Amino acid sequence: QPRRLAGTILAYAKNIDHLENLGAxxxxxVRRHVETGVKAEHYPYVAEALLPxxxxxxxxxxxxxxxxxxxxxxxxxxxxxxxxAEAE
Ligand code: HEM
Known part of the structure; x- marks a missing residue:
């Protein structure tokens, strides 16, 4: 999970001006988050952990x-x- 998240963050940074590349x-x-029950209210906790x-x-x-x-x-x-997308 840490490797996946770090890899995603790097891919995101590289594509910050080309978000259309991140569609897949x-x-x-979104699919994995919905399967594992991730909710909107969980996002601030990840931000609070990730930035420090x-x-x-x-x-x-x-x-x-x-x-x-x-x-x-x-x-x-x-x-x-x-x-x-997850709400949808
Ligand atoms: C902008 C914020 C986030 C990003 C960029 C992100 C990114 C990812 C990625 C890339 C995956 C792997 C998807 C795959 O299977 O291909 C994933 C899975 C997952 N994420 Fe997130 N995530 C974010 C927020 C969150 C939050 C807020 C939670 C809940 C606290 C969460 C919990 C999970 C869980 C439980 C999985 C499945 C792990 C597994 O398959 O073992 N994520 N996320």
Missing amino acids: AVTKM AIRDVVGAEVATDDVLAAWGEAYWMLADILIA
């Missing part, structure tokens, strides 16, 4: 406040897409 990956995530984890892994010199704030925005952009 998003479909798989990025800082822990790459270091505070690289993951500055501005960088983490940008990742926070990017997280919620993808989370909102997933939440809407």
Whole structure:
């Protein structure tokens, strides 16, 4: 699961200006999340764990406040897409 999530985050970062490339990956995530009972209210917990984890892994010199704030925005952009598709 950590490897899958890290791989997804990297693919997402590489495609942030080409979200149309992520269609198949998003479909798989949505399917798995629905199968395992992921709910909209769970998303803030992952954000609260993920953003400090990025800082822990790459270091505070690289993951500055501005960088983490940008990742926070990017997280919620993808989370909102997933939440809407999962509700559907
Ligand atoms: C933007 C946020 C998230 C991303 C990018 C993400 C990404 C992924 C990916 C790539 C998979 C694997 C899909 C596959 O089988 O191909 C997955 C599975 C899963 N995710 Fe998420 N996820 C997010 C949020 C969450 C949240 C909020 C929860 C619940 C706390 C969650 C729980 C799970 C679970 C339980 C699985 C299935 C794990 C398994 O197959 O063993 N995810 N997610």
